[in-house]
Amino acid sequence: MGRRRFRGEYTFKVDAKGRVSIPAAFRRVIEAGDPDYTEGLRPQFVLVYGPKGQDYLEGYTIEEINALEDKINSLPASRLKSRLIKEKLTLSHDSEIDPDGRLVLPARLREKIGLDKEAVFEGTLNTFRIWAPDRYEQHMSEDDEGLGFDIPEGTDLMEALDMALARQGGE
Template sequence: MAEAFRGEFYQKVDGKQRVTLPAAFRQILLADDPDRTDPARPRVYLVYGGKNRNYVEGYSKAGADALAAQIEAMEIGSKARDRAERDLISRSVMVEIEPDGRFVLPPKVREKIGLTGPDFASGGEVAYAGTTNRFRLYRRDVYDAENEDDDDDDDDGVDPLALVGRAAKGA
């Protein structure tokens, strides 16, 4: 992966269910997809599986390949591998980004994040949240509600950098 997906971005969804991918994310997709057919159209892999998720995850070509390799390393026939294949491979879709940065949200993606029904027939708004090797795509109001309380998660007095340090030490 060339660079990490970083930041929060908000975009309107138009009446044709198209949305613009943040320019910073497009650059990562371009770098991680050197063998694409059209040099101006990088691919993004949108994973909509996982019944407890209220978001879709977006991977670059390199990120999607790395995820698939991790799943292939799992024991064939195991429940864990079957679930990973179903939720992360089968329930995903590849989308090419237009040269202007827009793409049409596939029906399964719209359904997963709740951009369906009469309230969203003429569009809506989405939130992109970078998470290092992938990004998450939410309906904007869902993202805002989910993160409203997260600013209070430091009640335990632990600095987030300390948590990263614990992970690095294997704690």
């Protein structure tokens, strides 16, 4: 069976205690990415809330956060390593899925991203993001930047993917 990934977008209500349902498809990925998970246990994962200006929470499976930690740890002491530790590891929150398939978001995390009565879950392959609806809409309406090359107007995204992979292979 292939590797499970986070896909799609989902909107769920957030109650007064900060509880929000996690999409069922995302729960399966979190379970598969928690090496200690067995039926009856609460699947564990990590939410990275990052530095000021990051308008979303980024969810990592245990396997993904461990792989990221290994990459960061392999770097020599540097400003990059220090910044990665701070932004991806220090500014994070260990989380779990409760028996009802929900996540409890602490008030400080909800406040940081402007979350109130609804949360939008965005699948981003190896991670997922949790957004306040207004910030998600803004994010989705922004032009794609930082792609490394311009995508000609009218180009199919699958063609753009092939162009990017060809460029990567040719470097």
